[in-house]
Amino acid sequence: MATLKQVAAHAEVSVQTVSNALNAPHRLRADTLERVNRSIELLNYRPNRNARSLRTSAVELIGYCVPSWPNQTHLVMDQFLHALCAAAERTGRHILLFTAPGGVDGMPTYDDLHARRMVDGFVLSQTETHDPRHGWLKEQDIPFVSFGRVWKETTQPGPWVDVDGAAGSAMAVRHLYESGRRRIAFLGWPKSSGLGEDRVGGWRDACKDLGLPTSGLTVRCREDSIEEGARATARLLDSGRTVDGIVALSDILALGALRELTRRGLTPGHDVGVTGFDDSPLAEVVSPGLTSLRQPMDQIAEELITILTGSSNGSPVERLLRPELVIRGSSAPG
Amino acid sequence: MATLKQVAAHAEVSVQTVSNALNAPHRLRADTLERVNRSIELLNYRPNRNARSLRTSAVELIGYCVPSWPNQTHLVMDQFLHALCAAAERTGRHILLFTAPGGVDGMPTYDDLHARRMVDGFVLSQTETHDPRHGWLKEQDIPFVSFGRVWKETTQPGPWVDVDGAAGSAMAVRHLYESGRRRIAFLGWPKSSGLGEDRVGGWRDACKDLGLPTSGLTVRCREDSIEEGARATARLLDSGRTVDGIVALSDILALGALRELTRRGLTPGHDVGVTGFDDSPLAEVVSPGLTSLRQPMDQIAEELITILTGSSNGSPVERLLRPELVIRGSSAPG
DNA sequence: CGGATTGTTTTTAACGTTCAAAACGTCCGT
DNA sequence: ACGGACGTTTTGAACGTTAAAAACAATCCG
Incomplete structure (x- = not known):
């Protein structure tokens, strides 16, 4: 493994000059630079990162x-x-x-x-x-x-x-609204989650902006699992309120919603529009594909x-x- | 940031002795070792990895x-x-x-x-x-x-x-056999894949060992997608042969199989046993959960x-x- | 008692790089 | 011709560590 010293010897310059050729080439006379570069290339020199880091105290x-x-x-x-x-x-x-x-x-x-x-x-x-x-x-x-x-x-x-989770939820709401949904629910987490509150806030604001109802349309899941998503969706549908859109706080919860809808003979995308969050690999792999918010x-x-x-x-x-x-x-x- | 030198000065020994305290403590007299260790602790010394790597030419x-x-x-x-x-x-x-x-x-x-x-x-x-x-x-x-x-x-x-993919497939076959399946198909990839041939080989051998049929029970998918898995399963079921078990080469293909079975009104796990490969997060998240081979x-x-x-x-x-x-x-x- | 042996500590010299300062030219203006 | 200014190159010195060898100290044995 070639070192600065060897390159310097080969190019017949000092060690520092080779160092400069790499770190501050403008300081060298054109012909010197070229000669040094030829030697560097010829000897296949690569700076030793450890030595560099030791000197500069930056490890990159x-x-x-x-x-x-x-x-x-x-x-x-x-x-x-x-x-x-x-x-x-x-x-x-x-x-x-x-x-x-x-x-x-x-x-x-x-x-x-x-x-x-x-x-x-x-x-x-x-x-x-x-x-x-x-x-x-x-x-x-x-x-x-x-x-x-x-x-x-x-x-x-x-x-x-x-x-921006709030903006994301709002985008989802607006998208569902544009495809004709008028009663859009939110599938979320407990209030203790800052991320959850951010996203539910976006849903609420967007619904209000569009004149859509929000009351009684929030369901909170205890954990982020398919099972909980399905259970929460079941609770929502059993509450007697009409729902034609669901904005879920995560892809996982959204999958739960899809499962519960399918189980009840409803067709996701046809009867109820569903969106998730994060666009995980799951989203494009399930059927129907899950609309989601990509980071x-x-x-x-x-x-x-x-x-x-x-x-x-x-x-x-x-x-x-x-x-x-x-x-x-x-x-x-x- | 403390250095060896500072620790040495504090413990009133040479630099090398401190180095030895860390890298070859058995060389030090017990009381010296303790004194040095106290200084190390007191000054909160941590060896500089760059300097060490430069000297030993090993970066870890x-x-x-x-x-x-x-x-x-x-x-x-x-x-x-x-x-x-x-x-x-x-x-x-x-x-x-x-x-x-x-x-x-x-x-x-x-x-x-x-x-x-x-x-x-x-x-x-x-x-x-x-x-x-x-x-x-x-x-x-x-x-x-x-x-x-x-x-x-x-x-x-x-x-x-x-x-060992072959062993994995064989385990899947034996498991399905034990739960009563007698016509077990294999959902694979093109022959060009070494990994694919390994796994299909295990399926074939296990079936032969157990006296199960294999002929006409291999389907090959062009790519590793849910869609392809579903299409291949469709081809398999349309071929007229009875199938009560499917060993899929990947979780993704297995999910395709699950989807196609469900679409046809068959219940995975009840009518047809299905297994996947790799135990990806998908496996425990779908419904029914996918039996799979964990690496x-x-x-x-x-x-x-x-x-x-x-x-x-x-x-x-x-x-x-x-x-x-x-x-x-x-x-x-x- | 002296030489060998063993155990502990220090000294010296790197590892390969960059910084800071010094040295060397060359050119310019007066 | 001389001092200054600039552009280019070289000369120490240092970054923090460890390997190898040297130095020192204590112990043992005949």
């Missing part, structure tokens, strides 16, 4: 904690990771994966990775309602950016990127990396992105 | 190429990544993610990561039938281990870990890391692991 690695999966399978994680990875590489960086316990128990792991100079900073995801990580990292002056808001108070420590993963990843690696000029950056409605059979005009 | 990072997702969503990737990460961490290592074009076009990326000393080696997955990566890496003397066989010839370059991810990951980081003592290691049958409603006794 970004830590990402892979969610421990028993809780709930993160159905769009592969999309997110691919996007994040690609975005990082566009800036010459890479993603370092690690595992850590949730909550404060995980903080020593974050601290350690940073203290050992294995990462420059972190991308957080799977943010929870009272996520302690943000405040902790901020306190320790460890760079990070969050995918998802903490939903605790209005001012959240550190920069974040998130998808703009590439843009999210791009923003995360830009914020994390950009100059942290004073005020923390906050970016709210709009999801995209992917229309499939479950919301075909009734 | 393992490269893993995140599959580009448009081809087919890797439904169990999050499980795999979590297991791989955890296994790596048990040996003090971490996973570095990167993206690369498929086939030989991606090789410069692998080479570059290794040449810049950003990774010690690679874990390959998503191995394709004529995957060029294994031979190429072997040729360059870049350490790697493959999750999945190349299916090209009997001797494959480098070590690998894989799941032992933790064990796979453990083996991969052990092989990659262990001493490459001559002959390449090859490990074939048995999947585990997860029984759900789709194969309830008929």
